[in-house]
Amino acid sequence: MGYKDIFDDSFSTPASDKSEESSAVTPLTPEPEEQQQSKPLLFPGFGSGRPLLLERPSRYIQRLSDTASKVYAVPDGDPYGGVENRILYSPVISLPVFLLQGNELFANHDVLKYPLLNPPLNHAWDGSDISVYMLTIIAAYTSAGILHEDVDGDVLAYDVEYPLSVADELWNAASDWASEAAPLLKDLNTARLLGFALKSPNEETDALRALFESWDENRSSGEIIKAGKHAANLLRDDYNVFVDVEFRPFQER
Numbered sequence: 001m002g003y004k005d006i007f008d009d010s011f012s013t014p015a016s017d018k019s020e021e022s023s024a025v026t027p028l029t030p031e032p033e034e035q036q037q038s039k040p041l042l043f044p045g046f047g048s049g050r051p052l053l054l055e056r057p058s059r060y061i062q063r064l065s066d067t068a069s070k071v072y073a074v075p076d077g078d079p080y081g082g083v084e085n086r087i088l089y090s091p092v093i094s095l096p097v098f099l100l101q102g103n104e105l106f107a108n109h110d111v112l113k114y115p116l117l118n119p120p121l122n123h124a125w126d127g128s129d130i131s132v133y134m135l136t137i138i139a140a141y142t143s144a145g146i147l148h149e150d151v152d153g154d155v156l157a158y159d160v161e162y163p164l165s166v167a168d169e170l171w172n173a174a175s176d177w178a179s180e181a182a183p184l185l186k187d188l189n190t191a192r193l194l195g196f197a198l199k200s201p202n203e204e205t206d207a208l209r210a211l212f213e214s215w216d217e218n219r220s221s222g223e224i225i226k227a228g229k230h231a232a233n234l235l236r237d238d239y240n241v242f243v244d245v246e247f248r249p250f251q252e253r
Contacts (some may be wrong), residue, residue: 050061061211184231
């Protein structure tokens with residue numbers, strides 16, 4: 001099964017890769033009348049350029065690795081497997097999620113304000129599916145205006161005081177959405193990764209294989225693509241519940 005079985009001909013590749021930028025966080029200076037409000041922070045290259053959706057396998061892995069290196073380092077003799085072993089690779093989550101162990105060395109104070117390092121105080125993780133939990137946080141924080149991912153692959157966050165609490169009504173709505181969207185995003189993003197790998201097999205096969213093995217993904221290519229198309233149809237109406245960009249399920253950017 002080839003690339004065109006799932007992707008249309010309008011695929012475009014971004015001219016530049018934001019993951020190559022050296023600074024993890026760029027403070028944005030508010031207008032004078034906004035000085036008393038929260039200061040926005042820009043996290044360049046933290047997003048895929050398609051909110052909630054994954055890019056080609058090698059770029060996805062590199063983006064998460066690069067952002068992790070910008071946020072934290074680990075001490076010599078780290079017993080937890082180094083920087084890479086703290087990254088959550090999940091077909092449900094497109095933004096970087098770091099599973100910290102407590103001994104990390106952070107680049108600066110601002111990186112600690114990356115929203116996904118700060119789960120809500122009143123809705124701690126209960127040991128359930130970590131991907132669904134983080135997707136709930138993304139939905140809740142985006143809806144609350146704390147977090148925004150743009151089509152350039154940047155994440156905009158507001159310098160709020162952490163830890164914070166999320167209203168139960170908002171959290172429950174975000175949780176309901178995430179529970180329904182998670183299996184659809186899993187199927188769609190798995191199909192996207194496969195489709196991009198089919199387009200550039202020499203560059204992408206090894207990265208795709210590593211991801212699929214880590215996720216115990218053993219469906220056939222045909223099954224994955226069929227499930228991805230079905231998920232895209234089901235997700236189409238719900239994608240823009242809090243995402244303000246056009247839903248293009250089979251384009252990288």
